[in-house]
Amino acid sequence: MSERIPVMRPWFGPEEAEAAAEAVRSGWVAQGPQVAAFEKAFAAWTGAADAVAVSSCTTALHLALITAGVGPGDEVVVPSLSFIATANAVRYVGASPVFADVDPATGNLTATTVDAVRSAATRAVILVDQGGVPADLDAMRAMCDPAGIVVIEDAACGAGSLLRGRPVGAGAAFATYSFHPRKLLTCGEGGMVTVDRPEVAARLRRLREHGMSVSAADRDAADRSGGAPVVESYDELGFNYRMTDVQAAIGLVQLGRLPEMVARRRELAERYRKLLSGVPGLRLVGDPVDADGQVYGETNYQACWVQLGPDFPVGRDAMLGRLAAAGISARRGIMAAHLEPAYADTPPPLPLPATEALTRDSLILPLFHDMSEAQQDRVIVEFYAAAGIAAGTGAEAHA
Numbered sequence: 075m076s077e078r079i080p081v082m083r084p085w086f087g088p089e090e091a092e093a094a095a096e097a098v099r100s101g102w103v104a105q106g107p108q109v110a111a112f113e114k115a116f117a118a119w120t121g122a123a124d125a126v127a128v129s130s131c132t133t134a135l136h137l138a139l140i141t142a143g144v145g146p147g148d149e150v151v152v153p154s155l156s157f158i159a160t161a162n163a164v165r166y167v168g169a170s171p172v173f174a175d176v177d178p179a180t181g182n183l184t185a186t187t188v189d190a191v192r193s194a195a196t197r198a199v200i201l202v203d204q205g206g207v208p209a210d211l212d213a214m215r216a217m218c219d220p221a222g223i224v225v226i227e228d229a230a231c232g233a234g235s236l237l238r239g240r241p242v243g244a245g246a247a248f249a250t251y252s253f254h255p256r257k258l259l260t261c262g263e264g265g266m267v268t269v270d271r272p273e274v275a276a277r278l279r280r281l282r283e284h285g286m287s288v289s290a291a292d293r294d295a296a297d298r299s300g301g302a303p304v305v306e307s308y309d310e311l312g313f314n315y316r317m318t319d320v321q322a323a324i325g326l327v328q329l330g331r332l333p334e335m336v337a338r339r340r341e342l343a344e345r346y347r348k349l350l351s352g353v354p355g356l357r358l359v360g361d362p363v364d365a366d367g368q369v370y371g372e373t374n375y376q377a378c379w380v381q382l383g384p385d386f387p388v389g390r391d392a393m394l395g396r397l398a399a400a401g402i403s404a405r406r407g408i409m410a411a412h413l414e415p416a417y418a419d420t421p422p423p424l425p426l427p428a429t430e431a432l433t434r435d436s437l438i439l440p441l442f443h444d445m446s447e448a449q450q451d452r453v454i455v456e457f458y459a460a461a462g463i464a465a466g467t468g469a470e471a472h473a
């Protein structure tokens with residue numbers, strides 16, 4: 075029996091372990107200098123005015139919505155085709171998520187699908203870079219900006235992806251990122267909000283730390299400088315959404331590895347594309363293409379997903395079963411929140427045909443930094459076998 079192939083595995087070197095140990099040895103393990111350094115490096119890398127580290131992308135979305143002024147009575151357009159946290163965050167602020175359909179090619183919201191469901195109550199749109207495929211922020215803002223609708227980019231999966239040559243989230247009023255191990259850059263748990271206006275970052279920093287007017291790190295710095303002790307005040311309801319210095323130390327090292335991680339994922343994804351091209355009825359989702367056939371972004375392949383078309387003889391769940399029996403961990407494609415019991419009371423205003431087809435027919439292939447070609451070949455052979463093409467005439471013939 076050959077070794078099980080995971081769907082995703084983080085890529086760490088000894089430097090991450092050393093950075094974490096160094097944070098522990100320093101005695102300052104909560105939010106402190108490492109968090110500040112990680113924020114600075116992340117903002118520089120995306121070109122944002124500032125970046126605020128938090129405990130997850132979910133808490134990043136929550137704080138972005140509060141800071142954008144979204145609250146009870148407001149509607150926020152979100153894709154149903156997303157991890158459930160996207161819609162949940164809207165409910166945390168007492169607003170109503172309104173599900174819109176996605177582009178069947180990219181799995182992302184478009185100005186057209188959002189326009190179809192927006193109303194006078196629409197206060198914001200959460201634009202998701204699904205699976206790392208860059209969403210068209212420029213087109214979305216062209217529609218939303220004149221209407222006074224804030225676009226929050228949920229770039230949870232998108233660190234390392236490019237839209238028109240710039241990192242995704244660049245130029246967004248708010249962009250949120252996840253550092254969970256299912257994403258490329260990981261520090262266990264963690265998130266980041268980038269903003270285009272520095273004054274917005276100050277409020278995000280207060281909200282993540284109990285609404286405190288002065289951070290614990292700044293009070294410590296004041297104590298050390300021997301001046302009068304700084305007394306904090308609590309001016310609004312805040313949260314404990316902080317990242318620790320141990321996580322930030324790991325995150326800083328991982329940020330330096332991101333270009334290499336993206337290059338490797340793109341290389342492996344292209345190999346899948348080439349070798350799976352002989353299987354009828356498979357579509358591998360990749361870089362987004364506009365109506366004129368121009369590629370306008372580069373995906374980091376956070377999720378390398380295939381859609382099984384009507385020509386593919388095996389259904390999605392049966393295919394997942396075949397792969398599991400062969401020791402291969404694949405996953406169903408992106409979930410659709412409107413089909414979950416938690417959203418039974420939130421019917422989409424319009425049918426969501428693209429969302430429902432994608433969530434029903436797609437699956438995520440194993441892809442991780444140190445995946446070998448032999449491991450990839452085991453996955454490929456299963457697709458040829460499922461399609462009734464014997465190995466030897468399929469994958470190997472194309473290699």
Ligand SMILES: *Cc1c(COP(=O)(O)O)cnc(C)c1O
Nearest residue numbers: 130131132157159230252253254
């Ligand atoms: C993973 C993910 C999240 C949640 O990120 P956490 O850091 O786990 O909170 C939110 N939105 C999308 C699109 C995601 O893929």
